[in-house]
Amino acid sequence: MDLRIALAGNPNCGKTTLFNSLTGSNQFVGNWPGVTVEKKEGKLKKHDGVVITDLPGIYSLSPYTLEEVVARNYLICERPDGILNIVDGTNLERNLYLTTQLVELGIPVVVAINMMDVVQKNGDKINTAELSAALGCKVVEISALKGTGVMEAAEAAVDAAENGKTVPMHTFSGTVEHALAHIEEAAVHNMPEEQQRWYAIKLFERDDKVLEQMQLEKTILEHIETDIRAAEAEMDDDAESIITNERYIYIGEVIKKCLRRKSAGKLSHSDKIDKVVTNRFLGLPIFAVIMFLVYYLSMVTVGTAATDWANDGLFGDGWHLFGIGSSAYGKAAEEYGSAALIVEGYNAYAEENGAAPTGDFPYLSEDEETLEVTEETATYAEYTEALAVVEKYGEAPEPAAYGIWVPGIPVLVGSGLEKAGAAEWLAGLINDGIVAGVGAVLGFVPQMLVLFLLLAFLEACGYMARIAFVLDRVFRKFGLSGKSFIPMLIGTGCGIPGIMASRTIENERDRRMTIMTTTFIPCGAKVPFISMIAGAIFGGSAWVATSAYFVGMAAVIISGIMLKKTKKFAGEPAPFVMELPAYHLPTVGNVLRSMWERGWSFIRKAGTIILLSTILVWFTTYFGFTSEGFRMLGEEELAQSLLAAVGSAVAWIFIPLGWGNWQAAVASVTGLVAKENIVGTMGILYPGGWPEIAENFSMAAGYSFLVFNLLCAPCFAAIGAIRREMNNAGWTWFAIGYQCLLAYGVALMVYQIGSAFAGNLNIIGLIAAVLVLVLMIYMLFRPCKEPTRLTTGVKSGKMAA
Numbered sequence: 001m002d003l004r005i006a007l008a009g010n011p012n013c014g015k016t017t018l019f020n021s022l023t024g025s026n027q028f029v030g031n032w033p034g035v036t037v038e039k040k041e042g043k044l045k046k047h048d049g050v051v052i053t054d055l056p057g058i059y060s061l062s063p064y065t066l067e068e069v070v071a072r073n074y075l076i077c078e079r080p081d082g083i084l085n086i087v088d089g090t091n092l093e094r095n096l097y098l099t100t101q102l103v104e105l106g107i108p109v110v111v112a113i114n115m116m117d118v119v120q121k122n123g124d125k126i127n128t129a130e131l132s133a134a135l136g137c138k139v140v141e142i143s144a145l146k147g148t149g150v151m152e153a154a155e156a157a158v159d160a161a162e163n164g165k166t167v168p169m170h171t172f173s174g175t176v177e178h179a180l181a182h183i184e185e186a187a188v189h190n191m192p193e194e195q196q197r198w199y200a201i202k203l204f205e206r207d208d209k210v211l212e213q214m215q216l217e218k219t220i221l222e223h224i225e226t227d228i229r230a231a232e233a234e235m236d237d238d239a240e241s242i243i244t245n246e247r248y249i250y251i252g253e254v255i256k257k258c259l260r261r262k263s264a265g266k267l268s269h270s271d272k273i274d275k276v277v278t279n280r281f282l283g284l285p286i287f288a289v290i291m292f293l294v295y296y297l298s299m300v301t302v303g304t305a306a307t308d309w310a311n312d313g314l315f316g317d318g319w320h321l322f323g324i325g326s327s328a329y330g331k332a333a334e335e336y337g338s339a340a341l342i343v344e345g346y347n348a349y350a351e352e353n354g355a356a357p358t359g360d361f362p363y364l365s366e367d368e369e370t371l372e373v374t375e376e377t378a379t380y381a382e383y384t385e386a387l388a389v390v391e392k393y394g395e396a397p398e399p400a401a402y403g404i405w406v407p408g409i410p411v412l413v414g415s416g417l418e419k420a421g422a423a424e425w426l427a428g429l430i431n432d433g434i435v436a437g438v439g440a441v442l443g444f445v446p447q448m449l450v451l452f453l454l455l456a457f458l459e460a461c462g463y464m465a466r467i468a469f470v471l472d473r474v475f476r477k478f479g480l481s482g483k484s485f486i487p488m489l490i491g492t493g494c495g496i497p498g499i500m501a502s503r504t505i506e507n508e509r510d511r512r513m514t515i516m517t518t519t520f521i522p523c524g525a526k527v528p529f530i531s532m533i534a535g536a537i538f539g540g541s542a543w544v545a546t547s548a549y550f551v552g553m554a555a556v557i558i559s560g561i562m563l564k565k566t567k568k569f570a571g572e573p574a575p576f577v578m579e580l581p582a583y584h585l586p587t588v589g590n591v592l593r594s595m596w597e598r599g600w601s602f603i604r605k606a607g608t609i610i611l612l613s614t615i616l617v618w619f620t621t622y623f624g625f626t627s628e629g630f631r632m633l634g635e636e637e638l639a640q641s642l643l644a645a646v647g648s649a650v651a652w653i654f655i656p657l658g659w660g661n662w663q664a665a666v667a668s669v670t671g672l673v674a675k676e677n678i679v680g681t682m683g684i685l686y687p688g689g690w691p692e693i694a695e696n697f698s699m700a701a702g703y704s705f706l707v708f709n710l711l712c713a714p715c716f717a718a719i720g721a722i723r724r725e726m727n728n729a730g731w732t733w734f735a736i737g738y739q740c741l742l743a744y745g746v747a748l749m750v751y752q753i754g755s756a757f758a759g760n761l762n763i764i765g766l767i768a769a770v771l772v773l774v775l776m777i778y779m780l781f782r783p784c785k786e787p788t789r790l791t792t793g794v795k796s797g798k799m800a801a
């Protein structure tokens with residue numbers, strides 16, 4: 001049997017950080033309470049047979065929310081062999097409240113005071129010997145972040161689990177002890193001795209869960225009730241408060257003996273920053289600016305340079321080594337290209353009219369970005385100039401002549417396959433399928449890494465927790481709770497942990513609503529298609545990605561307001577009590593690790609599920625029934641493919657949204673498998689790349705496509721998470737149906753109203769869009785329905801406990 005050590009402590013005290021360093025795992029760490037919502041096990045490094053369990057944070061052993069129940073049940077029902085209680089040294093008073101309960105459990109406890117690096121920097125001193133004597137268990141000092149003292153702490157816990165015994169030092173007042181003695185005698189005397197005290201105290205508090213678990217006989221219950229009543233009458237308070245108060249009084253005494261504060265009363269750095277960042281008026285604008293910067297840096301500056309290289313170079317024709325020669329070649333190619341078009345126009349005119357033009361003549365010019373072809377006029381003088389240029393070059397300039405030219409993967413693979421004499425279908429599968437599809441997704445890796453890096457930094461330093469606080473003020477105006485923001489915050493990485501994070505919401509209706517709306521926020525997998533639309537149709541503007549983020553957030557707020565007006569969701573928002581963690585500079589290692597974790601899972605997905613999807617998409621795209629029967633198709637025959645047939649059958653649904661072509665319809669459907677697939681599928685279906693996409697989408701249609709895929713049902717994995725968290729098929733379908741309907745309605749408005757502004761008015765479409773708008777406004781402003789009875793009996797206001 002393995003020795004089991006549980007890491008228990010308040011939220012955000014560093015349990016997961018310690019867990020990662022003790023076990024070498026990579027669990028997610030963030031600077032706000034409620035990051036871990038499930039227990040995780042790992043083997044202690046260099047110690048065979050010791051299993052460490054990371055638990056969600058708890059403030060006490062009376063849980064209110066789902067993830068707190070997980071922690072409590074593990075401690076009480078599965079009873080680990082030892083508890084390593086992590087205590088945030090910068091917040092001893094609140095943290096020790098849990099400690100006083102843990103030492104009563106009858107399980108050996110070792111207290112590890114964490115964040116000692118901060119405590120020391122603040123100049124505070126903790127007397128551990130004194131604290132250890134007061135609590136009745138060993139106390140060690142650690143810094144999980146810096147890794148100091150962590151192994152010693154784990155070994156102390158192992159030692160205590162094997163040999164130790166923790167006996168609580170604290171006694172309640174005489175009246176309470178008297179009642180406890182009676183309860184022990186009457187109700188719990190047949191339990192193991194070390195557990196009796198804890199159960200007696202819980203019975204005294206009339207804890208529902210313990211009462212339910214013990215199934216006491218009615219006579220015994222009545223007997224202990226008289227004891228409790230007597231104590232309550234004597235102390236003039238209810239039993240639960242008596243216990244809570246006495247614990248705090250005791251903690252106050254302990255703290256007085258063991259802690260010497262240097263920085264009492266001064267405003268800390270965090271408080272000063274918060275005065276600005278969470279300011280009533282500045283908070284939101286600062287948030288908007290920061291999010292814009294995050295997307296600007298990842299999408300436009302650092303990210304784009306790298307992504308362009310990945311898309312056009314690595315997964316395109318090729319690139320100049322170190323960029324040397326690129327601009328010279330670019331200039332030459334452009335000069336030659338535009339001159340050649342004029343010369344072509346001249347020759348075409350001559351051929352058509354049988355005589356060379358003497359004056360002005362028309363020629364076709366092509367826009368480099370959109371590939372749009374327009375007719376221009378050139379003069380004879382321009383022709384002579386152009387002819388000179390063309391003659392100077394002789395032929396189209398070769399990139400290899402300007403620097404060291406490295407061919408891209410498609411070129412290499414193509415020539416390799418040709419040399420090996422691969423069959424046509426195999427070459428097609430590899431180049432037009434896998435390289436085009438998976439390559440299109442992998443091309444976004446640099447951007448994603450920059451984005452993940454910035455998000456990891458914001459999460460780790462503590463800023464994101466402030467956003468929940470700032471948004472709470474906004475959300476509350478609409479009857480929503482800022483608590484709903486935490487899942488969305490996690491959802492910017494991936495929707496699945498986001499949906500799971502809804503467990504921190506105690507109110508069942510708010511929780512359901514949060515599950516339904518969390519995936520509106522663009523997750524990492526949606527970023528590539530947002531970026532593709534921005535790049536192909538909007539000239540790479542950073543506003544597109546930033547707007548997607550705020551469209552997602554608006555969708556959450558609007559949905560919240562609309563849903564809250566229905567019977568099923570009505571009711572006061574859950575009170576939002578979250579302490580703001582102190583800001584701190586995250587370690588480089590931690591931020592990089594978090595970035596790499598997310599980035600790697602993105603890459604891994606490209607190699608598995610995206611790869612499989614692209615193979616399927618390629619096969620159904622490049623094969624079809626023609627007049628000569630079933631065969632492989634050429635690039636210009638794709639309209640006859642199997643996929644085109646299927647896609648066309650559903651594409652009409654999207655005509656009102658402006659992108660009723662089968663390619664876009666198919667891409668949206670493959671997006672349900674994984675959202676990265678949208679980019680991969682478009683990569684296969686538009687062999688001409690971004691310029692071909694730009695040709696097929698107007699700006700209004702492009703943005704409508706973006707909005708639809710942002711808001712509609714998430715990928716299957718996330719739908720599975722919704723199913724698990726809702727724990728009900730009806731609610732799951734309701735969530736998916738609502739998401740798709742909302743996506744359709746908003747995309748319809750975007751396209752129809754956007755087109756009308758662009759001068760492409762479609763009267764019927766516009767009427768439909770206006771109707772949707774009116775309906776939404778009605779849903780937003782109609783009076784509230786009376787709430788139905790709340791089904792769960794959870795209490796609110798846990799911080800008071």
Ligand SMILES: Nc1nc2c(ncn2[C@@H]2O[C@H](COP(=O)(O)OP(=O)(O)OP(=O)(O)O)[C@@H](O)[C@H]2O)c(=O)[nH]1
Binds near residue numbers: 029460584586
């Ligand atoms: N300065 C400092 N920061 C730390 C230390 N240990 C953890 N942190 C930071 O504290 C924050 C919370 O760490 P987590 O490990 O996620 O905390 P947790 O206890 O698992 O939190 P929940 O899962 O929400 O209960 C992170 O930003 C950590 O980087 C430490 O020793 N010193």
Ligand SMILES: [Mg+2]
Binds near residue numbers: 015035036055057
């Ligand atoms: Mg954790």
